[in-house]
Amino acid sequence: MDEMTESPLPLVGAERPTLKTIAAATGLAIATVSRALKDAPDIGEETKRRVRETALRLGYRQNRAAVRLRTGKTNVIALLLSTESDVMNHTSKLLYSIADALRGTAYHLVVMPFFRDQDPMDPVRYIVETESADGIILNQTKPDDPRIRYLAEHHIPFATHGRTDMGFEHPYFDYDNETFGRLAVQALAERQRRHVYIIAPPRNHMYARHMIMGASQEAAARGMRFELAEGVTSDSSADDIETAVAQRFSDTAPDAIIAGSTTSAIAAVAGAERAGLQIGKNLDVVSKEAIRLLHRFRKEMIVVQEDVGRAGSFLARALIAAIEGRAPDEGQALEVPQASDFRTGN
Template structure:
């Protein structure tokens, strides 16, 4: 005999999500204590690399993602590293490598990367103030530093962890990684002098940036030491954009007597634009003029094999900066970490076996 009342059986909805993996789930999977799993995911120095790898692999396999709201409530941290970039950066060659290398260095750690851009008509302090005042990130990495950089002073005064891609001249000890652009300027002039060039032209970075001063100093000192005539382009910078650089260089070459026969460019975009400008005037690279540039991705020799190229290891820079800010977040008494990359040899593509690189 039945009561005539249907009691529905409770089945999970067919499209319901499985239970979200937790630290306990990973601990059960690996046979480790929850505390060990937690510290391994935070890249704690007292946990062995084999254990960290085992925990990370299990976390990836299980689809584990930390509950960031819970993490912030427990620790006051966001587990976010913010990379603040100008939209004027050389995205094709330089910035893309920086983003990749920082993100790659943070893989397998408790931290993830966000990229915060700012625009030419915007105060560079705006994104810094927002990130610090809203506590949207645990640390900031920024580039295109100035000798007197208000962003550096602001974060230093507030004891906010940060690192810079580039140096400052403020008497403030802080973490940075930089390419030795003064040494690059010297090496470039020496390569042009060795090629027999007598009248040099620098297409400099924006003059407000620290590395512009470094590059210009090396260029001027080396040109003077070799007794070479030299000029610094004033109508465009290496960040002006391809069209603006091309027009400025073409006008300068067309109206200069005698004409520069050795060019030094502060970016990949500037190098390509300058070559185009010279060729529009009927000049031949490697015959009528030589050009030296630096690049982060090996590309310029595929554009023109006769360009003289110095490679900048932006991947190493990104890895260094990521580790520096994580160390600052987790061990605030750690001394500032600083690195300086010396430029390698100047390379002409046609000198390599098999032609261009």
């Protein structure tokens, strides 16, 4: 039976386009149209393109309820995101890249937020118990992450932006924050800085462990003082970070800051400047970013690009492979920064 669909701008009295409608418009068999829309490997790319363009022109949309009844699948991928994430930079790029990777596939993206005062397990349990998605992408992983253990125990396909330390393999894409921390300290040492102050991610996150380890070990090897920000993390509000930095840098201040996110870097610069310091003169700041912004804010900052677009695309492909029960081209990947990537805007 054809899956009935709704046009984005339905006309009164107009028939809703079906697979049969697309077949008639393209001169292809209904079965061929159906398989082309599902990205079947035995259908040629030119045929897929023609079918998708015709479907778009006609306003065809799959009826998810019909798909679920027939196949047991929702064709939905859920992205779990903390509301404390770096929305203006990191998260927006991740969202775009995942959505872009799903274009032309049978899958649709939904975003499930969770809040500071909420159990992170709540949205995971909801998706699993209601069977509202075929697979899940999540980030801000913990070394022993109960969300991942739960998904593995319930045999739900998932992929993570970040690694774990749980003793079993799973699809992930990660940025090498240990190398980032080490190279950030090296860049500061080259500028004769001696006291590093780091605004790290929340300590229970895996990437915080990596970043702190790399930076602290490199600082110790170079005889530099290493200090973790107290009371704030890179996920704290900009106001809290600015206030904490302004207070800490008001007397006997460190001469270098490593910020774990774009938002925390901007807030840290604002706080340091409130305390009377000048970036590039008596203070250097290192941060990473997903969207080019920081050098427009202060060109003296030392910035490295994190390819979150690559991460989102990789995670989408790896998760689709897991959902469909086939081996991915790659199941795990690590982006490793290089010393030459750390640049000022001068």
